[in-house]
Structure formats: C-alpha cells, structure tokens
Amino acid sequence: MTGFLGPLDAQGRVLPQQQTRVSAFLISIHGALARQFAFTLPLKLETAWQTETNAQFYREAEIVSLLVRATAWVPDFALGYMAMIWETAWIPTPIEGIDDRSLAQAVHLATLAHAVHAGIRPAALLPVEASAADPFATALRRIEFESSRLLQAQILFLRGPDLVPFRDAVSGALERRHRDVRQLWHDTLASAGIAFANNAEP
Amino acid sequence: MPFLHHGSYRIRYELDGPADAPAYVLVNGLTQYSELWAGYRDALLARSFRVATFDLLGQGASSKPALFINQDDQVLALHRLIGELGDGPIFLSGISFGGMIALRYAIEHGERLSGLVPMSCFAELTPQLLLIGNALRTGLILGGTGYLQDLLLPMNLSDQWLQPLLGQFESVKRQGWLVNDLYALQNLMDSFLDFQPLTPRLSSIAVPTMILNGELDFLTPRSLHETLRLEIPDSALVIIPRAYHAFTLEKGALAADLLARFAEDVLAGSWRGNKAIWIAPEEPGGELTAFPADYDHLRAIPVRRTVT
Numbered sequence: 001m002t003g004f005l006g007p008l009d010a011q012g013r014v015l016p017q018q019q020t021r022v023s024a025f026l027i028s029i030h031g032a033l034a035r036q037f038a039f040t041l042p043l044k045l046e047t048a049w050q051t052e053t054n055a056q057f058y059r060e061a062e063i064v065s066l067l068v069r070a071t072a073w074v075p076d077f078a079l080g081y082m083a084m085i086w087e088t089a090w091i092p093t094p095i096e097g098i099d100d101r102s103l104a105q106a107v108h109l110a111t112l113a114h115a116v117h118a119g120i121r122p123a124a125l126l127p128v129e130a131s132a133a134d135p136f137a138t139a140l141r142r143i144e145f146e147s148s149r150l151l152q153a154q155i156l157f158l159r160g161p162d163l164v165p166f167r168d169a170v171s172g173a174l175e176r177r178h179r180d181v182r183q184l185w186h187d188t189l190a191s192a193g194i195a196f197a198n199n200a201e202p
Numbered sequence: 203m204p205f206l207h208h209g210s211y212r213i214r215y216e217l218d219g220p221a222d223a224p225a226y227v228l229v230n231g232l233t234q235y236s237e238l239w240a241g242y243r244d245a246l247l248a249r250s251f252r253v254a255t256f257d258l259l260g261q262g263a264s265s266k267p268a269l270f271i272n273q274d275d276q277v278l279a280l281h282r283l284i285g286e287l288g289d290g291p292i293f294l295s296g297i298s299f300g301g302m303i304a305l306r307y308a309i310e311h312g313e314r315l316s317g318l319v320p321m322s323c324f325a326e327l328t329p330q331l332l333l334i335g336n337a338l339r340t341g342l343i344l345g346g347t348g349y350l351q352d353l354l355l356p357m358n359l360s361d362q363w364l365q366p367l368l369g370q371f372e373s374v375k376r377q378g379w380l381v382n383d384l385y386a387l388q389n390l391m392d393s394f395l396d397f398q399p400l401t402p403r404l405s406s407i408a409v410p411t412m413i414l415n416g417e418l419d420f421l422t423p424r425s426l427h428e429t430l431r432l433e434i435p436d437s438a439l440v441i442i443p444r445a446y447h448a449f450t451l452e453k454g455a456l457a458a459d460l461l462a463r464f465a466e467d468v469l470a471g472s473w474r475g476n477k478a479i480w481i482a483p484e485e486p487g488g489e490l491t492a493f494p495a496d497y498d499h500l501r502a503i504p505v506r507r508t509v510t
Contacts, residue, residue, distance in 0.1 A: 174268045
C-alpha cells in the first residue's frame with residue numbers, strides 16, 4: 001500500500017474501485033454538511049452572516065453533484081455497512097460546556113465543517129502521474145481548493161467573539177471532531193489500499 | 203520516527219550524532235519541514251556536531267492544532283527538545299519564522315545556549331513586513347498553499363537557482379504542498395496577530411550571536427538584522443553575497459560551513475562579536491571579509507557612512 005491512489009490505469013486514471021470508495025465517503029460527509037446547512041438556512045435571510053450559510057449550502061451541494069458525475073462508479077458491497085458508520089458519525093451530538101441548544105448546534109456544524117474542510121485533502125491523494133484529463137482527479141483538486149475557501153467561515157465563527165466564553169469547550173469539540181473525521185477517512189482509504197505514513201497523527 | 207510530547211501535542215524530531223558532541227538545533231521557517239535540513243545534518247555531522255531538527259507545531263508530522271497556534275507553545279516545544287540533549291554545548295539556529303522562535307528561546311532560556319544564529323530574521327513587524335505578511339496570508343486563503351509557494355519561491359530565491367527548475371516547478375513545490383496543510387499554515391501566520399516586538403528584550407541575549415542576512419533579502423531586509431546587531435551585545439552580522447531570504451536552501455553548503463565555523467570559534471574561545479559586520483565568502487571555506495568601515499551597510503549603493 002502507498003499513500004497515494006493507484007496503481008493507475010494505462011491512461012493515468014484512478015481505478016474505479018478506488019474512485020467509488022473515496023467518492024462514497026466524500027459524498028457522505030459533504031452531503032451531510034449540505035443537509036445540515038440547508039436546515040439552518042431560512043427562506044428569507046435576516047442577518048448578514050446567513051449569506052455565508054447560503055454559500056456553504058450550495059458549495060456543499062455542488063461538491064456532491066460533482067462527485068456523482070465525475071466518478072466511475074462500480075458496485076461495492078462493503079459500502080452499505082461503511083455508509084451506516086459514516087452517517088452515524090455526522091449526527092449532531094451535545095457539546096459539553098455549551099447548554100444553549102441552538103448555539104451547540106451551530107458549534108457542532110462549524111466543527112464538523114472545519115474538520116472536513118481542513119483535514120480532508122483529497123487532492124493530496126493523487127500521484128504525480130495522475131491524468132489531468134481524468135474528471136475524477138480534477139474533481140478531487142477542485143474539492144480541496146473549494147474546501148480551503150469554505151473553511152474561512154468556520155475559522156471566523158469558531159474564533160469569533162460569541163464563542164470566547166466557550167473557548168475551551170469549542171477547542172475540545174473541534175480537536176475531537178478532527179480526530180474522528182481523520183480516523184474515518186484513514187480507515188476508508190486503508191480499505192481502498194491507500195496507507196498513511198506511520199507518522200500520520202491518529 | 204521519534205516524537206516529543208508537549209501537553210496533548212506531539213513534536214516530531216530527528217537527532218543524529220554522538221551524544222557527547224556539541225549540538226546544533228535547527229528551527230524551520232514557516233513553510234518548511236525538517237527534511238530540508240538534510241544537507242546541514244550531513245555537513246555538521248562531518249564536523250563532529252550532533253544535530254537536532256524538528257517540525258514546529260503546525261508543520262509536517264508534528265501536531266497541527268486546529269484553531270490556534272500559540273508562539274509560546276513553539277518556544278516550549280523547542281525547550282522540550284533541547285532538554286533531551288543533555289548538558290553539553292548547544293548552538294541554536296533558525297531561519298525566518300524559526301529564527302524569531304530561536305530569538306525568543308535565547309531571551310527566555312539563554313543560559314542553556316552556547317551560541318545563537320538567527321538567519322533571515324526579524325524582531326519586529328515593520329509596516330512593510332506586516333503588509334507583506336498580510337498579503338501572503340490572503341494569498342494562502344484565496345489561492346491555497348500552492349499559490350503561497352508561487353509567491354514565496356521567486357521572492358526568496360535567485361534567478362540562478364530558479365532557472366534550471368522552471369520546467370519542473372510543480373515538482374519543486376510538491377513535497378512542501380503535501381506535508382503542509384493550509385489551515386495549519388494559516389494558524390502559523392495568525393500566531394502573529396498578538397505578536398509583541400522582541401527588540402526591547404534583545405539586549406538580554408548574552409550568548410555569542412552570529413546574524414546571517416542575504417545580501418538581496420527584501421522580505422526581511424538588512425534593517426531588520428541591523429536591529430539584532432545593535433541590540434544583541436556579543437553579536438556580529440554576516441552578509442551572504444548574492445543571497446535572498448531563503449539562502450539556507452540555495453546556499454546550504456556555505457551556510458552550514460558558517461554555522462560550523464561559528465560554533466568552533468565559540469568553543470575555542472576565539473569568537474569576538476564586537477557588533478562587527480562581515481561579508482561571507484562565495485564558497486564554503488573561504489575567508490570572511492570585513493565590510494568597508496566607512497561605507498553604509500544599510501544602503502544598496504556605495505554610500506559613505508554618515509559620521510555621528
């Protein structure tokens with residue numbers, strides 16, 4: 001196993017089995033973010049920051065749409081079980097130290113989105129030989145690029161003045177989210193024959 | 203691959219050379235990772251030094267705190283690493299961001315050091331440096347790590363270094379792009395939001411200090427190194443000819459030779475800082491030349507120093 005997708009086919013494309021496994025995970029997590037942003041998005045925007053929620057929702061939906069269309073799907077019978085684990089992991093959980101339910105929900109969503117946009121780097125899986133003409137490879141690059149932009153809203157919110165009284169709780173929840181998302185991502189990649197270096201943080 | 207632990211964080215480090223040898227500890231710049239010191243490790247080991255390199259918090263294989271990186275934690279992590287090195291002589295050197303961390307260490311724990319070598323370094327954020335830093339941060343956010351590298355490489359390296367690599371520029375950037383995560387780089391940059399100038403505390407650095415500055419460094423120009431020279435009592439400024447900010451990459455053999463010679467001089471008791479200004483040789487092993495005494499080393503054209 002290596003730290004990159006591959007071996008590639010003769011045209012430099014990622015094999016369909018790996019495309020399917022990686023895309024299924026990314027659709028699960030970005031789809032969960034799209035759903036959760038949709039639930040927080042009012043029909044009529046009333047505050048300035050809700051414009052960002054609108055942007056986040058549509059960018060997440062775009063990522064899902066992109067992956068659905070760019071992936072060379074093949075049947076993968078392990079996905080049912082794996083998807084159940086993934087979807088369970090994205091369900092909001094109480095944030096210790098934050099009793100206000102709406103604030104806790106916002107922190108949950110922001111920490112999950114931060115963990116995904118910061119910690120999941122799909123383009124870094126591509127070997128140098130990956131074909132620039134492969135839509136799947138291009139999709140991974142685009143997702144990583146968009147993620148770094150989307151991340152900025154999570155950074156602003158999580159560092160913002162509203163959460164200063166809850167800084168320890170937020171930092172703890174965020175580090176846990178990073179660890180959990182990273183673990184699921186590494187497990188998924190390992191199941192597709194992609195190993196992380198032995199220095200990768202657990 | 204060994205790790206140190208600092209609270210819930212882990213620090214990846216590498217330590218080579220005999221345990222009883224004088225040690226060099228090398229601190230990375232902002233976008234670097236410890237493997238970039240490999241040439242220094244080889245050169246310094248050959249000169250009978252022990253060499254410690256590590257990834258700062260937020261870099262490479264060390265922990266990448268998710269939301270904030272505190273520069274105090276970087277100094278504490280460095281302190282943990284130096285604590286692993288026993289009681290022998292320790293020489294500390296750092297480049298750019300790492301040089302600033304090394305300065306802070308020397309201010310707070312100078313008694314543990316035998317010598318200090320800040321390279322392409324700064325003790326305060328001048329308006330130019332602040333605004334360039336802000337622009338680089340915006341570039342990182344809008345364009346990603348690759349765009350930040352696109353900005354930094356031509357700013358910090360010479361045409362002579364870049365020319366043969368133009369056809370393989372992406373491969374030059376790739377390892378740094380792979381090991382450094384955008385959010386972690388952003389956190390490292392944001393650790394300057396509450397930065398306090400070190401200048402008022404520089405005079406407390408009592409150890410021999412060799413300040414290295416590239417002749418053509420416009421990211422951290424001569425004036426920033428001049429502050430170090432004027433404030434650190436036992437210091438000397440060495441100007442690296444034809445070098446830019448990242449001379450540690452471009453002129454590694456020369457820089458490693460200067461590091462070794464400085465430590466050898468200190469250990470032999472022959473180092474005299476005298477706040478002198480020197481010009482480094484073009485090649486390793488060459489002679490250092492005193493900067494002409496009556497010319498102004500802060501100017502880029504030959505202007506006589508104003509008598510004060």
